[in-house]
Amino acid sequence: MKILGIETSCDETAVAIYDSEEGLKAHVVYSQIDIHALYGGVVPELAARDHIRKILPLLQEALAKAECTSSDITAIAYTAGPGLMGALMVGAACAKSLAFAWGIQAISVHHMEAHLLAPFLEDKKPAFPFVALLVSGGHTLLVLVTDFGKYEILGQSLDDAAGEAFDKVAKILDLPYPGGRPLAELAEKGDVKRFRFPRPMVNRSGLDFSFSGLKTYAANVLREYGQDARADIAAAFQAAVIDVFLIKCKRALLQTGLARLVMAGGVSANKALRERLAKMGKDLNVEIYYPRLEFCTDNAAMIAYAGYRRFLMDGMDQDLKIMVRSRWELGQAINNE
Ligand code: KG4
Numbered sequence: 001m002k003i004l005g006i007e008t009s010c011d012e013t014a015v016a017i018y019d020s021e022e023g024l025k026a027h028v029v030y031s032q033i034d035i036h037a038l039y040g041g042v043v044p045e046l047a048a049r050d051h052i053r054k055i056l057p058l059l060q061e062a063l064a065k066a067e068c069t070s071s072d073i074t075a076i077a078y079t080a081g082p083g084l085m086g087a088l089m090v091g092a093a094c095a096k097s098l099a100f101a102w103g104i105q106a107i108s109v110h111h112m113e114a115h116l117l118a119p120f121l122e123d124k125k126p127a128f129p130f131v132a133l134l135v136s137g138g139h140t141l142l143v144l145v146t147d148f149g150k151y152e153i154l155g156q157s158l159d160d161a162a163g164e165a166f167d168k169v170a171k172i173l174d175l176p177y178p179g180g181r182p183l184a185e186l187a188e189k190g191d192v193k194r195f196r197f198p199r200p201m202v203n204r205s206g207l208d209f210s211f212s213g214l215k216t217y218a219a220n221v222l223r224e225y226g227q228d229a230r231a232d233i234a235a236a237f238q239a240a241v242i243d244v245f246l247i248k249c250k251r252a253l254l255q256t257g258l259a260r261l262v263m264a265g266g267v268s269a270n271k272a273l274r275e276r277l278a279k280m281g282k283d284l285n286v287e288i289y290y291p292r293l294e295f296c297t298d299n300a301a302m303i304a305y306a307g308y309r310r311f312l313m314d315g316m317d318q319d320l321k322i323m324v325r326s327r328w329e330l331g332q333a334i335n336n337e
């Protein structure tokens with residue numbers, strides 16, 4: 001069975017084809033970064049308009065790469081949320097229209113569930129149950145995963161998401177949008193010992209996060225020490241975020257008694273974070289799983305795969321209504337307000 005995946009929740013237009021027997025057949029991503037970089041952040045209306053321009057050419061490209069035609073496709077999975085309303089609407093309308101025209105089913109996919117399942121696209125797949133650290137531009141979640149579709153949120157950010165914190169601190173440091181990667185590159189040149197940023201919420205029990213204070217801290221240090229301190233600030237900020245993740249992940253593993261940890265979402269592309277987590281895994285005898293870099297950030301391979309899993313769970317859309325949600329809690333049904 002072949003599932004077509006469509007992702008348009010934010011500033012990447014992506015299409016992929018996943019074959020239940022043969023694995024991923026094609027995945028193409030077009031990033032709108034150049035459009036939004038001018039404004040220092042994603043402009044929702046421009047994002048939606050650009051998705052409209054790119055979605056069908058990308059679809060044709062993916063079909064050609066997978067060497068198949070519309071008649072080979074069993075179902076169409078699309079991101080129904082969370083994300084930008086206008087952007088989501090483009091993918092949803094496209095998926096529903098094509099499903100209607102081709103006489104097949106459409107499947108609404110939760111963007112964070114798709115991130116969570118991205119490691120299943122790799123050869124080394126996690127076994128259930130496991131703890132997942134989901135770190136993207138819009139969400140920071142610690143989740144207990146007992147099966148496909150069975151999620152219990154253990155903790156989440158009370159304010160900024162981790163990726164958002166990277167982007168905001170990057171902006172303070174005059175780095176281009178999105179700032180996660182440039183900040184990580186700048187951090188490599190910095191002295192990590194010069195400043196010590198706070199580790200928010202680690203002295204409180206529980207598994208929630210808070211990152212908004214770190215940007216204020218970064219702005220204050222920059223004001224006091226000047227532009228020459230930029231790389232050291234980047235290094236100190238990144239070290240603080242990574243420390244918080246490690247502390248909370250250890251706590252979640254202890255609390256659940258599990259020894260398997262999955263990390264996914266855009267921030268999981270961070271090299272220093274991957275290295276520190278791998279080391280923690282070795283030290284604590286915990287298996288760590290994360291997707292390859294291109295499946296950490298937004299892509300449609302994870303949407304097609306999550307759609308396939310939803311298909312097996314009988315999660316097809318029941319009607320032709322186009323339904324998307326900007327906010328949508330992981331584990332809830334799409335129409336559950
Ligand atoms: O998952 P994603 O592609 O989109 C959302 O669902 O939000 O995550 C994007 C976020 C952005 O905030 C970006 O700055 C961050 O992931 N990011 C990184 C790195 N690469 C992307 N953050 C830290 N280090 C990186 N190497």
Ligand code: ZN
Pocket residue numbers: 111115136137265266297298
């Ligand atoms: Zn994402």
